[in-house]
Amino acid sequence: MTDVRECRRRPPNPRTPLLILSKGSRRLPVEPHSPLGMIAISNVECNLKAVALKASIWPICPVKRTHKGPLRDILAKNMRRLRAVRGLSQEALAHESGLNRTYLSGVERSERNVSIDNVARIANGLGVEPWKLLKDD
Incomplete structure (x- = not known):
């Protein structure tokens, strides 16, 4: 089983400073860096739920490697x-x-x-x- 995040929007906290993180056409407001160097999404509430993935979906080696000549x-x-x-x-x-x-x-x-x-x-x-x-x- 693998954990997948299911996210819902919650109202932003007016006291939280926000940055804008763009990915493609989606723009997400995010909090500044946390002490561990990770970015936390400020107005998105995430719940974890377990789902089963097929073996063919999860690649063994995600990066294509070429032989060194x-x-x-x-x-x-x-x-x-x-x-x-x-x-x-x-x-x-x-x-x-x-x-x-x-x-x-x-x-x-x-x-x-x-x-x-x-x-x-x-x-x-x-x-x-x-x-x-x-x-x-």
Whole structure:
């Protein structure tokens, strides 16, 4: 059995400071962060009820994983080397490439499956031809 929240609206407390949390087209007023860092919905009353879920609904591995190939390591090694030669930080390279810093960090650790478009953006940020990032020296 899994707990599912059933929520009903209750009148807001006029003394409670409210923030607006938007999700899609729904706007929910929420209280500021609680001491544990969680956001509590201020004018929604929630009750828990148990429901049974089918095994096929609950995924075993919710994130799609791809197998790491040797080309990722080559790309990561060349990126790191060229970035160091040019004296760029990951943040500076991200700015030059137009990509997120954490994404570039994942590419340098061979954790991300990089698209050919992003290889071209990284090469542009490093000032080299894209094939140089993929060449094993």
